[in-house]
Amino acid sequence: MSVRIFDIRVPLGFPEENLLARVLLIIGVPPDQVENFSVARRGIDARRKGAIRRVYTADVSLRSSSLEEAVCSRVASARPHRAAPDPFPGTPVRPPPVRPVVVGAGPAGLFAALALARSGAPPILLERGRPVEERSRQVADFWKKGVLDPESNVSFGEGGAGTFSDGKLSTRIGDPLVEHVIGLFAEFSGLPELSREAKPHVGTDRLRRFCVRMREELASLGTLIRFGARVDEVETGEGAVRSVRLSTGDEIPCEDLVLAIGHSARDTVRMLLARGVRMSAKPFAVGFRVEHPQGLVDTIQYGKMAGRPGLPPADYRLAARAPSGRGIYSFCMCPGGEVIAASSGPGEMPVNGMSAHARNSGFASSGIVAAVTTADFGTGDVLAGVDLQKTLEARAFRKGGGEFGIPAMNLMAFLKGKDRNLSRGKALCPRVVRANLAGILPPRVEEDIRYGLERFGESMRGFLSQEGTLYGVESRTSSPVRIERENYESVTVKGLYPVGEGAGHAGGIVSSAVDGICAALHILGKYSGQRTG
Numbered sequence: 001m002s003v004r005i006f007d008i009r010v011p012l013g014f015p016e017e018n019l020l021a022r023v024l025l026i027i028g029v030p031p032d033q034v035e036n037f038s039v040a041r042r043g044i045d046a047r048r049k050g051a052i053r054r055v056y057t058a059d060v061s062l063r064s065s066s067l068e069e070a071v072c073s074r075v076a077s078a079r080p081h082r083a084a085p086d087p088f089p090g091t092p093v094r095p096p097p098v099r100p101v102v103v104g105a106g107p108a109g110l111f112a113a114l115a116l117a118r119s120g121a122p123p124i125l126l127e128r129g130r131p132v133e134e135r136s137r138q139v140a141d142f143w144k145k146g147v148l149d150p151e152s153n154v155s156f157g158e159g160g161a162g163t164f165s166d167g168k169l170s171t172r173i174g175d176p177l178v179e180h181v182i183g184l185f186a187e188f189s190g191l192p193e194l195s196r197e198a199k200p201h202v203g204t205d206r207l208r209r210f211c212v213r214m215r216e217e218l219a220s221l222g223t224l225i226r227f228g229a230r231v232d233e234v235e236t237g238e239g240a241v242r243s244v245r246l247s248t249g250d251e252i253p254c255e256d257l258v259l260a261i262g263h264s265a266r267d268t269v270r271m272l273l274a275r276g277v278r279m280s281a282k283p284f285a286v287g288f289r290v291e292h293p294q295g296l297v298d299t300i301q302y303g304k305m306a307g308r309p310g311l312p313p314a315d316y317r318l319a320a321r322a323p324s325g326r327g328i329y330s331f332c333m334c335p336g337g338e339v340i341a342a343s344s345g346p347g348e349m350p351v352n353g354m355s356a357h358a359r360n361s362g363f364a365s366s367g368i369v370a371a372v373t374t375a376d377f378g379t380g381d382v383l384a385g386v387d388l389q390k391t392l393e394a395r396a397f398r399k400g401g402g403e404f405g406i407p408a409m410n411l412m413a414f415l416k417g418k419d420r421n422l423s424r425g426k427a428l429c430p431r432v433v434r435a436n437l438a439g440i441l442p443p444r445v446e447e448d449i450r451y452g453l454e455r456f457g458e459s460m461r462g463f464l465s466q467e468g469t470l471y472g473v474e475s476r477t478s479s480p481v482r483i484e485r486e487n488y489e490s491v492t493v494k495g496l497y498p499v500g501e502g503a504g505h506a507g508g509i510v511s512s513a514v515d516g517i518c519a520a521l522h523i524l525g526k527y528s529g530q531r532t533g
Helices: 016-027 065-074 107-118 132-145 177-188 192-196 204-220 266-274 294-305 384-399 411-416 443-459 509-527
Strands: 002-011 034-045 053-062 078-081 101-103 124-127 224-227 231-237 240-246 251-253 257-259 279-281 284-293 319-321 327-334 338-341 351-354 363-372 405-410 431-434 469-474 481-483 496-498
Touching (some): 002 016, 002 065, 016 034, 053 065, 101 107, 107 124, 107 177, 107 204, 107 257, 107 509, 132 204, 177 204, 204 224, 257 509, 284 351, 284 384, 284 443, 294 363, 327 351, 327 443, 338 363, 351 469, 363 469, 384 405, 384 469, 405 411, 411 443, 411 469, 496 509
Parallel strands (some): 124 224, 257 496, 405 431
Antiparallel strands (some): 002 053, 002 078, 279 481, 284 363, 284 469
16 A cells, blocks of 8 residues: 555646655655655646646655554545556456457557457457558548548548547546556557656557557457458347458458447448447537637636746636537647548548647647537437438538538637638648638537637637637537447347447547456456456
8 A cells, every 4th residue: 555645736847856855744754754656646737827836646655554544544635545456367268269359449449459368368350441550641641632541541540530639548437447548558659657647648649659559569469450341241140249241251250249430430330220239319519629829828828827837738628508508618629739630431521639749739729519419410310410410511511612621710700700811720631711610500509609609708718819710510529329238238239349439438538448448358257257247
């Protein structure tokens, strides 16, 4: 056991090597009683712009357990702490006669495959897109020339949609596997300090390194990885998975199928629904992406301290509730990043945000989205949310003039209805087209977005600025369907394990990875004769 000390506040520029002395003053223990000291978390508290502080959480091991207990009983900010247990303890399972199959090499699929492989049951990993090196070249070609490969793009390929994102590892889930997941990202992306950050983020450049290292690890453990392997059919018999058939015509037998398809595999979702896999329409959110100069956001958030050494590019989190009852909020805020065209098929224009680890583009962007529910879909069809996404993305495509141009509009012009020039921004796409964004979203949603922007301008003075630009359309905030499951297994098809964001059971990189691991542990429990629920 050790003692974890929370809420250690120091001025900007405070030398981290002096942190132990500060902690010893807090807990009232002499230096000779310390066996080990480490920083567990570090972040920034910018709520008081004139007195921004660094905030630490630290772990201290003392020479006696009685002294540790005494510290925890008399120091309000101290708690007993034990390291997270190894998620894969014990001896490996006996490999099953039929290899498990994992579909999708995003976070859920990669971590499910790793859990299986490290436990002695290396799977077959199928990914419709290409390895990250080739995929990155294809995406760069799309952004430069508008040449789209519908099988390998921003959404499909090694690493999943998160590869072209900010790479945020923040999550609200409290699962002990979170620490394990972030630790692997730190190791494989070459960012050892990542586990200590209060708001850890990898960045798209380091995510690519992570993908390569993860691939090498999986292959070394016996995982068979196939790229360009889209699953066109899931064959079943007697209510259970029997095999998968690929776009190449190959058929692979399987009895345990981890389905980690991501939020944009609409063709796969339609196939599964036709195969009797039970799913339901799920609420999600739609809107636009707003961009400001990063310096403006820094000034709003940090005040006169903006630009001080030690301050990261500022971010924000905003939320409001419209008179209609609809929630409006910022989504996937990317400091120092770029707006990107995120199309995965012809005639569609969704946008997203992306940043490198350094977050040094000079611009900040965030989705400004409104919740949409089944009442907004206009029909009770299971795929009504998918159809709504497609409709909005087709409108944005046309507003952008076709050929994958992103339609954009001055933020104040959208609010006030007066024509204004676009500010210089940082968008990765074939071209940015000045257009009126009105009419892309459903009228009631568009009205609520305007209401939310006005409220955000009140709570974050300077947010409503001539320097702001809106891009359309932010539509893939999460999956519009949920594949129904119980104990990670489909309620209608035995041996089918729908996981991650695409299955409607996670939201973000870390929660998707944890979801994939949990499904793998359930399968491993079957192999060892003891189900894990």
